Amino acid sequence: MSEPRSSRIRWHVLVFLAPAVIVYTAVMIFPLFNTLRLALFTEIEQQRVFVGLQNFKTLFGDAIWSEQFWNALGNNFWFFFIHMIVQNPIGVLLAAILSHPRLRFAHLYRSAIFIPTILSFVIVGFAWKLILSPIWGIAPSMLDAVGLKSLYAPWLGKEEYALTTLALVSVWQFVGIPMMLIYAALLSIPEEILEAGECDGITGMSAFWKIKLPLILPSIGIISILTFVGNFNAFDLIYAAQGALAGPDFSTDILGTFLYRTFFGFQLQLGDPHMGSAIATAMFVIILIGVCIYLFGIQTRLRRYQF
Amino acid sequence: MNKARRSPLNTAAAHAILLTYTLIALFPVFVIVINSFKTRKAIFREPLALPSSETFSTIGYETVFKQGDFFLYFQNSMIVTVCSLFFILLFGAMAAFALAEYRFKGNTLMGLYLALGIMIPIRIGTVAILEMMVATGLVNTLMALILVYTAQGLPLAVFILSEFMKQVSDDLKNAGRIDGLSEYTIFFRLVVPLVRPAMATVAVFNMIPIWNDLWFPLILAPAEATKTLTLGSQVFIGQFVTDWNAVLSALSMAILPVMILYVIFSRQLIRGITSGAVK
Numbered sequence: 001m002s003e004p005r006s007s008r009i010r011w012h013v014l015v016f017l018a019p020a021v022i023v024y025t026a027v028m029i030f031p032l033f034n035t036l037r038l039a040l041f042t043e044i045e046q047q048r049v050f051v052g053l054q055n056f057k058t059l060f061g062d063a064i065w066s067e068q069f070w071n072a073l074g075n076n077f078w079f080f081f082i083h084m085i086v087q088n089p090i091g092v093l094l095a096a097i098l099s100h101p102r103l104r105f106a107h108l109y110r111s112a113i114f115i116p117t118i119l120s121f122v123i124v125g126f127a128w129k130l131i132l133s134p135i136w137g138i139a140p141s142m143l144d145a146v147g148l149k150s151l152y153a154p155w156l157g158k159e160e161y162a163l164t165t166l167a168l169v170s171v172w173q174f175v176g177i178p179m180m181l182i183y184a185a186l187l188s189i190p191e192e193i194l195e196a197g198e199c200d201g202i203t204g205m206s207a208f209w210k211i212k213l214p215l216i217l218p219s220i221g222i223i224s225i226l227t228f229v230g231n232f233n234a235f236d237l238i239y240a241a242q243g244a245l246a247g248p249d250f251s252t253d254i255l256g257t258f259l260y261r262t263f264f265g266f267q268l269q270l271g272d273p274h275m276g277s278a279i280a281t282a283m284f285v286i287i288l289i290g291v292c293i294y295l296f297g298i299q300t301r302l303r304r305y306q307f
Numbered sequence: 308m309n310k311a312r313r314s315p316l317n318t319a320a321a322h323a324i325l326l327t328y329t330l331i332a333l334f335p336v337f338v339i340v341i342n343s344f345k346t347r348k349a350i351f352r353e354p355l356a357l358p359s360s361e362t363f364s365t366i367g368y369e370t371v372f373k374q375g376d377f378f379l380y381f382q383n384s385m386i387v388t389v390c391s392l393f394f395i396l397l398f399g400a401m402a403a404f405a406l407a408e409y410r411f412k413g414n415t416l417m418g419l420y421l422a423l424g425i426m427i428p429i430r431i432g433t434v435a436i437l438e439m440m441v442a443t444g445l446v447n448t449l450m451a452l453i454l455v456y457t458a459q460g461l462p463l464a465v466f467i468l469s470e471f472m473k474q475v476s477d478d479l480k481n482a483g484r485i486d487g488l489s490e491y492t493i494f495f496r497l498v499v500p501l502v503r504p505a506m507a508t509v510a511v512f513n514m515i516p517i518w519n520d521l522w523f524p525l526i527l528a529p530a531e532a533t534k535t536l537t538l539g540s541q542v543f544i545g546q547f548v549t550d551w552n553a554v555l556s557a558l559s560m561a562i563l564p565v566m567i568l569y570v571i572f573s574r575q576l577i578r579g580i581t582s583g584a585v586k
Contacts, residue, residue, distance in 0.1 A: 031433075034439075097325055113332045119565060122544070123561050123562055127339050127558060136350075136354060138338060181580065229426060233431065
């Protein structure tokens, strides 16, 4: 922080800041608030008319809209719930094993397990669609090989399983991220603490539960909020696997696909940017609430340990 | 090191779990790629067998090359990704330098303002972004995508890079000032080379989401001439959904470039994730 004392305008500071601030403001912040503003308008005879909260009244009050909205929101929470109860434990387990000192091939496993994360949703969605398809028969024949053929069902085509299946596919894709973050957190635990625990007779599994797990809780908190934000604007996987109608019978519809259909239009449905803005506003509020709960409710309570 | 952590039984169990999960992670990719080289009959008869001399066929790839303009899609994805990364790094580093180096009114506020975008996804503003792109005539241009991805990448880039720029020694910069270097020269000649590893991390972080994004290409640039590889393969697969050879080949071709990038950058990526998390 060394500055020549001068009262002149320091142009170079402006020049350094301007491009980033202009692009960020023009393409991100301004459209964000403009979307919130557009939610208060509607189009009547090709004129944009201010209608106040009418769009939200329609969204929550009109049976056709509200049913879709609550369906999408409920599905979205289920999608997030599956992520939390499957992705985090698997991530912690893999990271805990990988962080064993002197485990051979650790970097090989790590790189391989991370591969699904780098693939696009389109690839992941279609690949799993083909594998689970009853036409191709990979999934049923593999279940047959272990004698569990009776368990097979065309999961993606059944209303009661489709959403859970897609959530699990998404977990399969993203488990690399929690694994890496927790792995890094585990490596940063100093050996002295574990040794101190050993002196007190805390070893093996109990060392994990009593010493390591509390120390990686902040990482699990970060992963949870990242997953939350990611899930509540997810779209690509559902779109790639089930199309914009999020079939069967909207059972896999989440807020992202609902927003896409509403604002962009699909097949017979015409696009309505104003109702779309209303849904986007609802998503914004939900994400904001989630982030605030994390920042003020969870993060401040999880003490961060500095070594 | 206690005994429990060393015992061979535990090690075997650890390898068994990791191996199982590795198989789960790689199995779908493996099945897609091997079947893309088989005849239609063989795909259905023995989906798990490797292609043999009898069942080998590249008919799927021939369809893909005949019907889809994959080179154009690939080129579009390349242009969008490389240009976005360039602007994210250039603008991000400049802003990070300004925030880390100079004391001015509103410094903290500006930092917070730029950090807002880390948690709030840019997709929420899609309706207004589309409207703006229509008004400025940028719909169906690669420029629209580049602008959106630059805006999306900037917040995290500024945040990470300014952390690193604070560590660059003041003496070095002051020595430069005494030698009469301008602030711009100090930034480009002295500071940027020193934070190059951090810039590489930022680039790798941004590369994969930009390359894989489906939402913005679908909405802002769905025209044939501007399709990215992700959108192009999505549309192609949707059209050829009953031609299994073509679908499997298209999927394999979409996997290939990402895998090459991953092999090149995986160390950088993994180091980036792990070092970022320790902070």
